[in-house]
Amino acid sequence: MEGLMMEKINIGKYVEAAIEWLSIKGAPVFDAINNGVEALVEGFQNLLLAPHPLVVIFLIAALGYYLGAGRKNLLKRAGWKEAGGVLLFTIFGLLLLWGMNFWEETMQTLTLVIVSTLIALLIGIPLGIWSARSDRAQRTIRPILDFMQTMPAFVYLIPAILFFSVGNVPGVVATVVFALPPGVRLTNLGIRSVPKEVVEAAYSFGSTPRQVLYKVQIPLAKPSILAGVNQVIMLSLSMVVIASMVGAAGLGEKVYTGILKADIGLGFEAGLSIVILAIILDRISQSLGGTQKKESK
Known part of the structure; x- marks a missing residue:
């Protein structure tokens, strides 16, 4: 029986060696990324x-109302019906966070979400466009996205610490990796869902591939792309507690402190703050998609 036992395949050893080699050879690149982020x-x-x-509360609430009501209904009853709930919830939710003395932590968390979302979209949308216009690119990118989505989020923190030490940067990097796939997938899906007849009609009128992309495919795929933006924002926010384990500041740090100290009150307040911020960001990003639909009619 002992002779039939297979020797352990130590994949982790090779991954560790590769990460160590990258951290040494790519130090200038990682330093530049660290400084930029x-x-x-x-x-x-x-x-x-x-x-x-x-x-800040007034500006965020006004943005949510503007996106939800649409330009034509800002001062009309229809506008209030569409976005009044978002306006009131945003005002009272943010006032509650300020009253609980979590304002600085909330803004730190919002900063991490904004930066992570911007980086993820700057990478994800072009990749989605590329994979939509090339079957070979889609076959290459798809398994990578599957790997990124199924790998436990905690695992991303290990190489992030080795490359960028501790602080906000490794938290942002791990968040970008975790939140990137929906942006790529939904951009790809939206562009591929554009009717072929519309694309062929654009080409028949003499449009170039670039014109077809920017004036036909992307505008028609905008609802799907904006749904991807919403998913990227939500996944970025879901990483704040995990990112706090590598030194990222914000509400996640308070939750982590509550866990370490078994402080139920602190943990609940910080968790409630994350929920409030998540609902606000979700409603505002959904309103962005709704505004685009209204304007396209």
């Missing part, structure tokens, strides 16, 4: 924390 995080964080909280 850190500058982005600090810039957005200073922008959100500099004004008085009431100013």
